[in-house]
Amino acid sequence: xxxxxxxxxxxxxxxxxxERMARMHTVAICEPAFxxxxxxxxxxxxxxxxxxxSEFEPTRAAQYLIDHYCWICINPKEAEDVAFSRxxxxxxxxxxxxxxxxGVGEIGLNKNTRNEMIIxxxxxxxxLKYDQLIWIHTPHLQDKLKGTRMMLDYLEGxxxxxxxxxxxxxxEEHTLPMLHEKGYWxxxxxxxxxxxxxxxxxxxxxKFGLERMIVDASGDWGPSDPATLHDTLFQMRLRGxxxxxxxxxxxxxxxxxxxxxxxxxxxxxx
Amino acid sequence: xxxxxxxxxxxxQFYLHIRSALIETAAAFDRIQAAEGADSAWQDSRLExxxxxxxxxxxxxxxxxxxxxxxxxxxEEASS
Numbered sequence: 001x002x003x004x005x006x007x008x009x010x011x012x013x014x015x016x017x018x019e020r021m022a023r024m025h026t027v028a029i030c031e032p033a034f035x036x037x038x039x040x041x042x043x044x045x046x047x048x049x050x051x052x053x054s055e056f057e058p059t060r061a062a063q064y065l066i067d068h069y070c071w072i073c074i075n076p077k078e079a080e081d082v083a084f085s086r087x088x089x090x091x092x093x094x095x096x097x098x099x100x101x102x103g104v105g106e107i108g109l110n111k112n113t114r115n116e117m118i119i120x121x122x123x124x125x126x127x128l129k130y131d132q133l134i135w136i137h138t139p140h141l142q143d144k145l146k147g148t149r150m151m152l153d154y155l156e157g158x159x160x161x162x163x164x165x166x167x168x169x170x171x172e173e174h175t176l177p178m179l180h181e182k183g184y185w186x187x188x189x190x191x192x193x194x195x196x197x198x199x200x201x202x203x204x205x206x207k208f209g210l211e212r213m214i215v216d217a218s219g220d221w222g223p224s225d226p227a228t229l230h231d232t233l234f235q236m237r238l239r240g241x242x243x244x245x246x247x248x249x250x251x252x253x254x255x256x257x258x259x260x261x262x263x264x265x266x267x268x269x270x
Numbered sequence: 271x272x273x274x275x276x277x278x279x280x281x282x283q284f285y286l287h288i289r290s291a292l293i294e295t296a297a298a299f300d301r302i303q304a305a306e307g308a309d310s311a312w313q314d315s316r317l318e319x320x321x322x323x324x325x326x327x328x329x330x331x332x333x334x335x336x337x338x339x340x341x342x343x344x345x346e347e348a349s350s
Contacts, residue, residue, distance in 0.1 A: 142343050145344070238283070239273060
């Protein structure tokens with residue numbers, strides 16, 4: 001069975017992670033643009049970063065027979081400075097046309113501030129203007145519920161956003177239901193400590209079904225591990241679910257959502 | 271999409287995991303209480319939230335995970 005990792009920051013990982021993922025049958029991965037663990041000192045640093053994830057990282061992945069895709073944006077943790085963010089947004093279109101860029105992401109909120117919301121809205125508009133998919137980061141810990149509601153309210157009030165072309169990531173028990181009900185895609189992140197465990201992800205799948213559900217490990221520079229995605233696949237098998245259901249969650253569903261970009265090559269198996 | 275496993279099967283599958291999580295939690299509370307500065311740490315609102323979460327676990331009402339996450343979320347009226 002092939003696996004897709006819909007969210008991993010390979011710029012922060014070693015080639016050993018590519019090798020491990022390849023051995024665990026991962027055939028495609030997606031790298032949303034995000035914070036580097038420190039604030040970048042100029043908009044040009046983002047240009048370099050976007051070049052890295054859209055040009056260099058695919059060559060690293062290809063050595064392990066993995067297709068590497070990415071998303072482009074000014075991330076919410078660095079979106080507080082509106083003027084700075086707008087400079088970054090000004091050169092995003094040149095990257096959106098590249099062959100491995102799937103859309104605008106991971107945009108969203110961090111501390112749920114007014115400025116973060118302004119930049120979130122402007123990037124939604126950019127995505128609509130260029131007919132791009134949208135990948136959304138929901139805030140961490142105590143800010144997640146409020147921030148998720150703020151973004152959902154904005155998108156629902158907008159009137160021009162197709163929920164089927166938007167995925168909210170890092171959802172948990174208190175945020176997934178409202179998004180699922182409105183027709184958005186929801187991704188559940190499996191982390192060693194925070195976010196979800198493999199067991200909780202399968203609990204949510206059993207409660208809400210497979211439709212528009214995605215799982216990722218969101219490996220980055222912090223405590224995280226790409227193998228938690230495969231731990232979750234194993235948990236689903238341990239819980240008695242069929243191979244067809246497992247394949248739907250870990251391969252076909254990401255193929256369906258990401259395939260809307262027109263650039264994602266893997267195809268659903270059924 | 272219901273669980274293919276029955277409740278007794280799930281209890282068998284998860285009993286030791288639940289037991290482990292609870293004993294680790296109890297030991298962490300003991301560790302904090304035994305350390306220097308325990309009096310001030312014992313008043314930390316985060317510990318009270320953890321105690322409240324433990325109370326939710328004991329209730330008969332379902333959706334405990336969702337309710338605990340909501341307990342740990344900033345209140346909607348709070349503005350950033």
